[in-house]
Amino acid sequence: MKLDFSSPFTERTPRVVNAAKLHRAKERKKAGRILVEGFNSVDAAISTGAATDLFVTQSAAERYADVVTAAGYLDVYVHAIDDKAAASLSETVTTPGIFAVCRPVLWTVGKALGRKPQLVTVPVETSEPGNAGTLMRVSDSMGADAVIFAGNTVDPQSNKAARASAGSLFHIPVAREPNIKQVLGQLRSAGLQILATAADGDVTLDQVDLAKPTAWLLGNEAHGLDDDLLNEADIRVSIPIRGRAESLNLATAAAICLYQSAQAQEAEE
Amino acid sequence: MKLDFSSPFTERTPRVVNAAKLHRAKERKKAGRILVEGFNSVDAAISTGAATDLFVTQSAAERYADVVTAAGYLDVYVHAIDDKAAASLSETVTTPGIFAVCRPVLWTVGKALGRKPQLVTVPVETSEPGNAGTLMRVSDSMGADAVIFAGNTVDPQSNKAARASAGSLFHIPVAREPNIKQVLGQLRSAGLQILATAADGDVTLDQVDLAKPTAWLLGNEAHGLDDDLLNEADIRVSIPIRGRAESLNLATAAAICLYQSAQAQEAEE
Numbered sequence: 001m002k003l004d005f006s007s008p009f010t011e012r013t014p015r016v017v018n019a020a021k022l023h024r025a026k027e028r029k030k031a032g033r034i035l036v037e038g039f040n041s042v043d044a045a046i047s048t049g050a051a052t053d054l055f056v057t058q059s060a061a062e063r064y065a066d067v068v069t070a071a072g073y074l075d076v077y078v079h080a081i082d083d084k085a086a087a088s089l090s091e092t093v094t095t096p097g098i099f100a101v102c103r104p105v106l107w108t109v110g111k112a113l114g115r116k117p118q119l120v121t122v123p124v125e126t127s128e129p130g131n132a133g134t135l136m137r138v139s140d141s142m143g144a145d146a147v148i149f150a151g152n153t154v155d156p157q158s159n160k161a162a163r164a165s166a167g168s169l170f171h172i173p174v175a176r177e178p179n180i181k182q183v184l185g186q187l188r189s190a191g192l193q194i195l196a197t198a199a200d201g202d203v204t205l206d207q208v209d210l211a212k213p214t215a216w217l218l219g220n221e222a223h224g225l226d227d228d229l230l231n232e233a234d235i236r237v238s239i240p241i242r243g244r245a246e247s248l249n250l251a252t253a254a255a256i257c258l259y260q261s262a263q264a265q266e267a268e269e
Numbered sequence: 270m271k272l273d274f275s276s277p278f279t280e281r282t283p284r285v286v287n288a289a290k291l292h293r294a295k296e297r298k299k300a301g302r303i304l305v306e307g308f309n310s311v312d313a314a315i316s317t318g319a320a321t322d323l324f325v326t327q328s329a330a331e332r333y334a335d336v337v338t339a340a341g342y343l344d345v346y347v348h349a350i351d352d353k354a355a356a357s358l359s360e361t362v363t364t365p366g367i368f369a370v371c372r373p374v375l376w377t378v379g380k381a382l383g384r385k386p387q388l389v390t391v392p393v394e395t396s397e398p399g400n401a402g403t404l405m406r407v408s409d410s411m412g413a414d415a416v417i418f419a420g421n422t423v424d425p426q427s428n429k430a431a432r433a434s435a436g437s438l439f440h441i442p443v444a445r446e447p448n449i450k451q452v453l454g455q456l457r458s459a460g461l462q463i464l465a466t467a468a469d470g471d472v473t474l475d476q477v478d479l480a481k482p483t484a485w486l487l488g489n490e491a492h493g494l495d496d497d498l499l500n501e502a503d504i505r506v507s508i509p510i511r512g513r514a515e516s517l518n519l520a521t522a523a524a525i526c527l528y529q530s531a532q533a534q535e536a537e538e
Contacts, residue, residue: 143511171513242412244440252524
């Protein structure tokens, strides 16, 4: 497909203006659309059918010609934009110049868990979009069934979270539920053991039966999981810290727990 | 120790002006000093003897009274600063109001490796300070002996890298060497097997003998390790990707590799 760049959309074109508004959570909710940026996110949004509109600069259209072609085949509206329009749509310092407006992709908790989940990531009160994205990416990489953001969390569908997920927002079922108790009930009903990461756990990671269907509760970046929630978990698990560091950060702790779970479950199969 | 806040240093006080200059790598080199911010970094800098000067706002002095007291005992100059001075020293949006000027803490590669290293992290051409810091933190947590930043990397002593390291910059030997071939030679001389993370590895992580003394080469965030370097490694290792994600990010991949190595080495002891 050949795009016509003789009169591209500018930052004043209504479609661009409306898309740029989607940086704000309130506007995403109102419009029932989300905005993502960059090759990985846009490619995943198009290939999974979530994208409705693609916006590309001339240089991005050349660089990502395959994505533009795929969008054409998949009935995604493709719009040529100029650099100023790209800047208005972007949240990055040097924008890749490729954007997609998409239908929301969040699932309900029940749907995300499906019928027999084996491995589920449950970030609690995640406050940093980059971390939310990294958690989706590592969960997807480790073959988890779903990511359930519980409590008062950042929006996993924000551009920044989507970008950090490198496309995984579109690949793995993701849900968001403010009511943590309700989430815990649903995890239990789904037959999952609930493990919580804790600085002072009952046991260390190598002492848990990780072959069982498992939901991992992961605390907030700054203050971890609160005591109430730790008490609700079946087992409080510590990752052994060997050096002089006090703890791991959220994403690295999640990576280690999920990798160990995935390995144990695979060995069991 | 009671600090006098009746006439705190302002953003115009020469000591504050000079400390604020340390945000720039060139000034750090010229002054032979680095600047760190936040409780974890400052606490580690003071307790390890790296700090020469502590700067605190009134509210930070109350909140971190123990750190201020420790600084007094350890002959660190303690300076009361006002909020504008804190803003000029800070690189964060909401500054914690506590800063330390420190002697540089980088080691030579030889010294960092020591006599019989067991586990060494070797980030290659790391371009993001937050990643550099996270790699120091996870390496420290996993009991690694050293972190060697090889090639053209960000400065691991920048405020942002120090902050992401949560104090580990001061806890674990860290070196920086632009000449990658030289680093490889030193790793080999130290008796380390050289493992490289690769999307298409010779083997997967669970197939390697991780009990051996190991150096992990970790590629750049955007383009991984280049072919030359992959060929220099003893083994190219893939982390099994189970879902639809294409890869893990740098920090989560490092966390998994180092955790597995630390576990295998501990089991061997």
